[in-house]
Amino acid sequence: MKRKLLKTALAAALAALSLAAPLSSDGATRAVPRLVFPVVGPVSYIDDFGAPRGRLPHQGNDLMGTKKSTVVAVEAGTVTFWTHSASAGCMLYLHGRSGTMYEYIHLNNDRTMKNDNRGRCVAGTAYAKGLKDGARVEAGQPVGYLGDSGDANGIASHLHFEVHPRGGSAVSPYPYLKRARVLLFAANPGDRVSLTLKGTVIAADTGAGTLSMRLTDLVASTDLHLEKLSRTITLALSPDTLVLDEFGNNVPFENLNELSGGEPVQIETTSVPTTLTSELGSSLALTTFSVTIPS
Ligand SMILES: [Zn+2]
Numbered sequence: 001m002k003r004k005l006l007k008t009a010l011a012a013a014l015a016a017l018s019l020a021a022p023l024s025s026d027g028a029t030r031a032v033p034r035l036v037f038p039v040v041g042p043v044s045y046i047d048d049f050g051a052p053r054g055r056l057p058h059q060g061n062d063l064m065g066t067k068k069s070t071v072v073a074v075e076a077g078t079v080t081f082w083t084h085s086a087s088a089g090c091m092l093y094l095h096g097r098s099g100t101m102y103e104y105i106h107l108n109n110d111r112t113m114k115n116d117n118r119g120r121c122v123a124g125t126a127y128a129k130g131l132k133d134g135a136r137v138e139a140g141q142p143v144g145y146l147g148d149s150g151d152a153n154g155i156a157s158h159l160h161f162e163v164h165p166r167g168g169s170a171v172s173p174y175p176y177l178k179r180a181r182v183l184l185f186a187a188n189p190g191d192r193v194s195l196t197l198k199g200t201v202i203a204a205d206t207g208a209g210t211l212s213m214r215l216t217d218l219v220a221s222t223d224l225h226l227e228k229l230s231r232t233i234t235l236a237l238s239p240d241t242l243v244l245d246e247f248g249n250n251v252p253f254e255n256l257n258e259l260s261g262g263e264p265v266q267i268e269t270t271s272v273p274t275t276l277t278s279e280l281g282s283s284l285a286l287t288t289f290s291v292t293i294p295s
Pocket residue numbers: 058060061062160161
């Protein structure tokens with residue numbers, strides 16, 4: 001009996017332990033869902049969680065990117081602005097629906113692309129245009145702009161990003177960032193957006209109604225311009241697509257089948273409502289309006 005009690009107590013203690021930090025096979029805590037990558041556009045980062053930084057080891061990962069890059073909600077939840085930290089600068093908490101809390105630190109505080117420090121921690125400068133403190137946000141919704149506020153002032157612009165499973169201590173964001181879903185563009189949910197996509201053809205099939213391309217440049221109708229991209233997307237090739245050569249002359253639709261791959265291509269998409277699927281540029285989520293190919 002005693003032994004059984006001990007066993008039960010041990011099982012309970014183990015269960016409590018696993019509740020506190022449930023480990024999956026890869027050692028990651030299960031409380032954190034698959035994330036949307038927090039920055040739109042090219043960034044570079046390493047796993048600098050725990051690196052020595054002043055009094056405390058580094059509590060997040062630094063995502064180095066272009067100043068004013070759009071920063072998005074990694075999962076659905078509510079946001080809280082924090083503007084009173086000298087070291088964090090303009091900062092945001094995202095209380096995720098999963099119970100995980102995320103911190104977005106060093107958001108933009110510049111009016112221009114220079115380090116003018118003339119912007120304040122307000123919507124439109126640090127936080128997404130029109131975003132209110134306490135607002136509910138969808139996964140992939142813009143919440144702010146990458147910057148160098150706080151003790152990152154004048155140092156390379158970056159997003160310091162933290163992950164706090166169940167609102168507890170920070171864990172390394174790195175494994176979650178590595179498997180996060182990377183957005184093609186970001187806009188407010190429901191906003192209609194059309195894209196101009198530049199890159200090279202992989203293959204086009206007018207019968208199947210598909211065109212895949214390697215994407216290098218993107219301009220969105222929402223004032224977003226991204227360069228130096230490196231990703232593959234597959235668009236729905238509508239039979240109504242306007243096919244043009246580089247001089248603007250009409251080309252027969254079927255000529256697209258003759259593309260052998262590698263040709264430069266510029267595509268205008270039809271306008272689509274912003275959803276996570278369209279933001280991700282998922283296969284066939286975007287439709288061609290016009291395709292420009294070399295003559
Ligand atoms: Zn940092």
